[in-house]
Structures are given as C-alpha cells and as structure tokens.
Amino acid sequence: MAKADKDGIIRDRRTGIVLARKHRHPLADLFKDVPMGEGLPGLHMGLPEVEHLLAIHVFDNMDCSPPRNPLYRAVPDPDSLNATGTDRVIYVPVDTPNPVAVEEADEQIFVADISDYDADQMAALKLQIQQKEIADKMLEQADPHVRGEGDL
Incomplete structure (x- = not known):
C-alpha cells in the first residue's frame, strides 16, 4: 500500500x-x-x-x-538542438558568466558541406579551425597598433 x-x-x-x-x-x-x-x-x-x-x-x-558547494553548473547548450534535436545542457565552472544572447543574423550564413568528409579531411579541418582560433586570439590580445587600431 x-x-x-x-x-x-x-x-x-x-x-x-x-x-x-x-x-x-x-x-x-x-x-x-x-x-x-x-x-x-x-x-x-x-x-x-x-x-x-x-x-x-x-x-x-x-x-x-x-x-x-558545486564546482560547476549547467547552462543550456546553444548548439544542442541543431546537433541532436533535443535541448541539452553543458557544465561550466560556477564563476563562468552567463552567455550573452547573440542576435540572430538577418541573412542565412552558408558554410561548406562537410557531411562526406573522411577522417583525414575532418582532422585537417579541425586543425585549420584550431589554427584560425589561435591566430584570432593572438590578434585580439595584441597591441592596438598591431591590430591596426592605433597610431605607431
């Protein structure tokens, strides 16, 4: 009972x-x-x-x-709906600021179709993305004159 x-x-x-x-x-x-x-x-x-x-x-x-006293917290995964078809969460350290909402683009952004890539092509693409992210981060942290924003 x-x-x-x-x-x-x-x-x-x-x-x-x-x-x-x-x-x-x-x-x-x-x-x-x-x-x-x-x-x-x-x-x-x-x-x-x-x-x-x-x-x-x-x-x-x-x-x-x-x-x-948790060390991390759940936040919505913005990519999950497109990737898995379901709303999922990711865990971030507790002191991580909440993500700022990004305005949706007025026009659709097209990227290369990688659905037919083999493992070697995927590895090369990942390396290219990683190199681009590193270059962008270095430029972001550079002095203003290196970024082309200031006088010499």
Missing part, C-alpha cells in the same frame, strides 16, 4: 520508501547530461523520467544530501 503525503510524495506505508512523486523531483536536473570530460557530450539519460527516478533514488531513498 502507498499513499501520497501533503507534498505529493508517494511512499510505501510499510517501508517508507519513496515510490513516486506527483511532480518532477526538484533535483532531477542534476542528472541531465552528466559531464563526461572536456570536449565530450554529456551522458544523456534519454528521458526526463530517468532523471526524475534517479533523483528519487539518490536523494529520497538513499538520503544523499544535495550539493552544497
């Missing part, structure tokens, strides 16, 4: 084990896209129900305390 208490938590009357909740567990999002390492996508649980059940198991039935 189970009965819901005033908070919508449904417990087994005999054991006290939480069987369900009428609403999503407030800590369920802690199990959304669990980080697996830098440059890797988060471990996606597949369904929000799985996150909910994990939260019930860990926090209600195992009596683990919620995080007190």
Whole structure:
C-alpha cells in the first residue's frame, strides 16, 4: 500500500520508501547530461523520467544530501538542438558568466558541406579551425597598433 503525503510524495506505508512523486523531483536536473570530460557530450539519460527516478533514488531513498558547494553548473547548450534535436545542457565552472544572447543574423550564413568528409579531411579541418582560433586570439590580445587600431 502507498499513499501520497501533503507534498505529493508517494511512499510505501510499510517501508517508507519513496515510490513516486506527483511532480518532477526538484533535483532531477542534476542528472541531465552528466559531464563526461572536456570536449565530450554529456551522458544523456534519454528521458526526463530517468532523471526524475534517479533523483528519487539518490536523494529520497538513499538520503544523499544535495550539493552544497558545486564546482560547476549547467547552462543550456546553444548548439544542442541543431546537433541532436533535443535541448541539452553543458557544465561550466560556477564563476563562468552567463552567455550573452547573440542576435540572430538577418541573412542565412552558408558554410561548406562537410557531411562526406573522411577522417583525414575532418582532422585537417579541425586543425585549420584550431589554427584560425589561435591566430584570432593572438590578434585580439595584441597591441592596438598591431591590430591596426592605433597610431605607431
């Protein structure tokens, strides 16, 4: 036999084990896209129900305390909808500022179709992007006259 208490938590009357909740567990999002390492996508649980059940198991039935001083926090992954078709999150250090919303371009931006690239072409493309990012960062950090913004 189970009965819901005033908070919508449904417990087994005999054991006290939480069987369900009428609403999503407030800590369920802690199990959304669990980080697996830098440059890797988060471990996606597949369904929000799985996150909910994990939260019930860990926090209600195992009596683990919620995080007190987390080192990182979840932020929406702006690229996830295009890449995976679902809204996902990425984890960033707690002190990372929130991203500034970027205005959508008035016109569509076209890039090369890389869907037929083989592993060697993908590696070359990644290297080219990395080199461009490094060059841009160096220019960004250069003195104004090197950037062409000031007098000599």
